[in-house]
Amino acid sequence: MEMKEVIAEVLQKIVPTEEERAFVKGVMEELEGIAREKAEELGLEVKPYFVGSLAKDTYLAGDHDVDLFLAFPLDMPLEELREKGLGLGKEIGKTLGEYEIAYAEHPYVRAKYRSVKVDLVPCYDVKDWRDVKTAVDRSILHTKWVNANLNGKNNEVRLLKRFLKGIAAYGSEIYVRGFSGYLSEILVIKYGSFVEVLEKADFILRQKVIDPAGWVKREPEIAMKTVKREVEEDKPLVVIDPVDPRRNVAANLGWEKYGRFYFKADEFLQKPSAEFFFPEEHRKGNYLAEMRRKGTHLITLLFEVPELVDDLLFPQLEKSAKGFEKALSREGFGVLGWNAGRYGAEKAFIMLELDRVERPRVKIHPGPEFFTERGRDFYRKNERVWLVGKRLYAEKVVNEHIIGVLRGLLEKNQVALGKNLRETVKEAEILVDYVPKPLENEAYLFLSREKEGLKGHNRPL
Amino acid sequence: MEMKEVIAEVLQKIVPTEEERAFVKGVMEELEGIAREKAEELGLEVKPYFVGSLAKDTYLAGDHDVDLFLAFPLDMPLEELREKGLGLGKEIGKTLGEYEIAYAEHPYVRAKYRSVKVDLVPCYDVKDWRDVKTAVDRSILHTKWVNANLNGKNNEVRLLKRFLKGIAAYGSEIYVRGFSGYLSEILVIKYGSFVEVLEKADFILRQKVIDPAGWVKREPEIAMKTVKREVEEDKPLVVIDPVDPRRNVAANLGWEKYGRFYFKADEFLQKPSAEFFFPEEHRKGNYLAEMRRKGTHLITLLFEVPELVDDLLFPQLEKSAKGFEKALSREGFGVLGWNAGRYGAEKAFIMLELDRVERPRVKIHPGPEFFTERGRDFYRKNERVWLVGKRLYAEKVVNEHIIGVLRGLLEKNQVALGKNLRETVKEAEILVDYVPKPLENEAYLFLSREKEGLKGHNRPL
Numbered sequence: 064m065e066m067k068e069v070i071a072e073v074l075q076k077i078v079p080t081e082e083e084r085a086f087v088k089g090v091m092e093e094l095e096g097i098a099r100e101k102a103e104e105l106g107l108e109v110k111p112y113f114v115g116s117l118a119k120d121t122y123l124a125g126d127h128d129v130d131l132f133l134a135f136p137l138d139m140p141l142e143e144l145r146e147k148g149l150g151l152g153k154e155i156g157k158t159l160g161e162y163e164i165a166y167a168e169h170p171y172v173r174a175k176y177r178s179v180k181v182d183l184v185p186c187y188d189v190k191d192w193r194d195v196k197t198a199v200d201r202s203i204l205h206t207k208w209v210n211a212n213l214n215g216k217n218n219e220v221r222l223l224k225r226f227l228k229g230i231a232a233y234g235s236e237i238y239v240r241g242f243s244g245y246l247s248e249i250l251v252i253k254y255g256s257f258v259e260v261l262e263k264a265d266f267i268l269r270q271k272v273i274d275p276a277g278w279v280k281r282e283p284e285i286a287m288k289t290v291k292r293e294v295e296e297d298k299p300l301v302v303i304d305p306v307d308p309r310r311n312v313a314a315n316l317g318w319e320k321y322g323r324f325y326f327k328a329d330e331f332l333q334k335p336s337a338e339f340f341f342p343e344e345h346r347k348g349n350y351l352a353e354m355r356r357k358g359t360h361l362i363t364l365l366f367e368v369p370e371l372v373d374d375l376l377f378p379q380l381e382k383s384a385k386g387f388e389k390a391l392s393r394e395g396f397g398v399l400g401w402n403a404g405r406y407g408a409e410k411a412f413i414m415l416e417l418d419r420v421e422r423p424r425v426k427i428h429p430g431p432e433f434f435t436e437r438g439r440d441f442y443r444k445n446e447r448v449w450l451v452g453k454r455l456y457a458e459k460v461v462n463e464h465i466i467g468v469l470r471g472l473l474e475k476n477q478v479a480l481g482k483n484l485r486e487t488v489k490e491a492e493i494l495v496d497y498v499p500k501p502l503e504n505e506a507y508l509f510l511s512r513e514k515e516g517l518k519g520h521n522r523p524l
Numbered sequence: 525m526e527m528k529e530v531i532a533e534v535l536q537k538i539v540p541t542e543e544e545r546a547f548v549k550g551v552m553e554e555l556e557g558i559a560r561e562k563a564e565e566l567g568l569e570v571k572p573y574f575v576g577s578l579a580k581d582t583y584l585a586g587d588h589d590v591d592l593f594l595a596f597p598l599d600m601p602l603e604e605l606r607e608k609g610l611g612l613g614k615e616i617g618k619t620l621g622e623y624e625i626a627y628a629e630h631p632y633v634r635a636k637y638r639s640v641k642v643d644l645v646p647c648y649d650v651k652d653w654r655d656v657k658t659a660v661d662r663s664i665l666h667t668k669w670v671n672a673n674l675n676g677k678n679n680e681v682r683l684l685k686r687f688l689k690g691i692a693a694y695g696s697e698i699y700v701r702g703f704s705g706y707l708s709e710i711l712v713i714k715y716g717s718f719v720e721v722l723e724k725a726d727f728i729l730r731q732k733v734i735d736p737a738g739w740v741k742r743e744p745e746i747a748m749k750t751v752k753r754e755v756e757e758d759k760p761l762v763v764i765d766p767v768d769p770r771r772n773v774a775a776n777l778g779w780e781k782y783g784r785f786y787f788k789a790d791e792f793l794q795k796p797s798a799e800f801f802f803p804e805e806h807r808k809g810n811y812l813a814e815m816r817r818k819g820t821h822l823i824t825l826l827f828e829v830p831e832l833v834d835d836l837l838f839p840q841l842e843k844s845a846k847g848f849e850k851a852l853s854r855e856g857f858g859v860l861g862w863n864a865g866r867y868g869a870e871k872a873f874i875m876l877e878l879d880r881v882e883r884p885r886v887k888i889h890p891g892p893e894f895f896t897e898r899g900r901d902f903y904r905k906n907e908r909v910w911l912v913g914k915r916l917y918a919e920k921v922v923n924e925h926i927i928g929v930l931r932g933l934l935e936k937n938q939v940a941l942g943k944n945l946r947e948t949v950k951e952a953e954i955l956v957d958y959v960p961k962p963l964e965n966e967a968y969l970f971l972s973r974e975k976e977g978l979k980g981h982n983r984p985l
Contacts, residue, residue: 265895268895269895299914317913318894318911318913318914319910319911319912319913322894322895322911322914322916323911325894325895326894326903356885356886357884357885357886357919358883358884358885358886358924359884359886395858395879397856399884399886399888400888418856418883418884419880419883419884422819422879422880423818423819423820423860423879423880424817424818424819425817425818425819425820425860427860427861433779433783433786433787434726434729434730434783434786442787442978446979447972447973447977447979448977448978448979449780449973449976449977449978450779450780450783450784450976450978451780452778452779452780453760453779453783455783458818458973463819511908512908512910512919515910515911516908516909516910517903517909517910517911518907518908518909
């Protein structure tokens, strides 16, 4: 298919219809009215702002969550803002119908109105980056900047966002490390169009620093400090935030997601297809057959998790999985990969692919140098002891089977775990070469590397 | 038992009887006569010198190999010395009866006379370290220095040598890395007696530099260069050779052997016993039972070896065994230890203790960074490919079983082998969890760590 045809076909699916636009507009107007009314009732000096893709008109058809920010005066103390902001949110939530409290840097209200998800987030009414006090304050500035610079390229942003979703490279959440909506907008503004951004995938990576608002000239010291810090942390990209020279818009973008974008951009340009935007579902497969093919083993830990949003839970699951990887490697088990996620409403799983589930009954235990007090101690305490160079070694009897090894590691606190998971992981159910029915496909995607692989049909995570 | 009694008992066994002394003296006189006679016949200006423990009267009862050095004038070219020296050796050898040519830095004649082994070694008649031209030239100077300084402490040296043999720490051969006879003599001269040397085991290690002839004052530059070099190479001990400031007498002493001495000296002083000098034979045991106890596996390679003296063969076996250790670790097999040695007249063995003999059918193959030419190539060539950070990884199908792994490594020259063994090791017979009858006890000693262990009954190797 020709590029033009593909793009036309995709646009048809992702640009909201006039009907949808009218609906969204109506919802926003109603929400603003309710917010103003409740603020007045509570006697609060607060301004409602819409931010995010709805406010910038870069949302994808059917994907219209509302971000309504409640901006308080700059001179209000933070504690007061938290309290009053949450109070106002609750009042609005009550009017809208069902709502719940969600926890990020500060608590906020998550409501539903006419089947649209509405986040009611308190913030400061900042005019400038020097005013920024909390992590969410910049959103208002972002929205203003994009609206001032997008120049009608809204559908180019929609194409890029949908493309990034299709190749599983979208999402700035800490556990995703993909491209954010704001970053997509900046790239389109900077390079002109969806296709031009793709054509420059390699160039963008090599250019390394993007400074759309010219901060390096306006605030050289602050901007260069940002660049230096981010380059030292080996980020794939440094995009100095047009509204704040202290911030890299691409700070959460990982090499893995940039790499997906890098290869898929090239493949798409070589051979355009709508499939990049709307990939087929992952192939289904049999995890047991996959395990047999590879000759590896699958360990699955199932455990309760406390009530935490994904932003908090997933990094802890990742940390814990890596903790197991490290601890098991030290014990002589080869870890080929790990995978983690939620399992039902109250549980989570960690999967580990191992090269074996049994090891010898003895392990070689390295000791201290022989001529030290500790060396003489080690010599006295161990029966089978020998030297390699100046270091003493001894034979140590250990658990042979993975279950015993894992239980032992957990008991002795020798696995680095996410801080809210420490107790529950210790009580985990440990499954060897078997997963319960609802995890069978997850196990297949993991073992076959369909999940993280660069080729094949990658469904966004 | 009291120290005194133990020492008396040991001395009785190790000090040669008057009868043995007379026999040795007779043999030496006869050999000297024959050597002078043959030299005269050949018209050679050569002086016979006895060196080694016989010449220093520090030999152990029953252990009286003769080292007869044939010293040529300093102005003779090396080639001529080699040729004439070997010629003279052969003539003497013929007169003595059976003889053979042995190969060290230079070829020399090894003969037998009245059932005593006689080495006939050509060298230069050096008067001073500045004259030294070949590795053996110093021996004459060593003998002179010891005889001038030993002060009748010959039996103290005998005790120390026998003790070191008993604890398997004696022998300066490159593959043994133990204490040499000359080093034992210097330690007794320096510290006064056998017991005093033992009492100072820790002190000697900490003192680090021993300079019995005061070279640091007489030749500071050369002596300090020696010290610096040896300390940089992390030698346990630097003993500046009393006859040559450029040389560390303990250059070949390894930490392992010093460690044996360190622990055994202390144990002996705590609880003196003749067993240290004359240990029981190694316990016999069943290697299969040992393997089962540990849950490990034993791989044995049997291969032909070219005709080489131990000094040349053993370092090559060691290098090869370490080569296997490294290559197999890279392939994901845990190597708990290695062992090597001769097997019959024409073969050698390498044993490897492994944590397993099978691995998964797939291996994770790390590739290049993704944004390079090689990265794009790697992406194209591999089907299952993914990113960890900026590095690409792929799945690779590999040999599962140790036999296939070893054959593959050898075919692709991926094992560092001793240079004279490269061809024959490739043709090695590979045995898994089984050794032929004559190697059964060797396998037991290896797997049980009786061989290198610091405790238990260590027979000198």
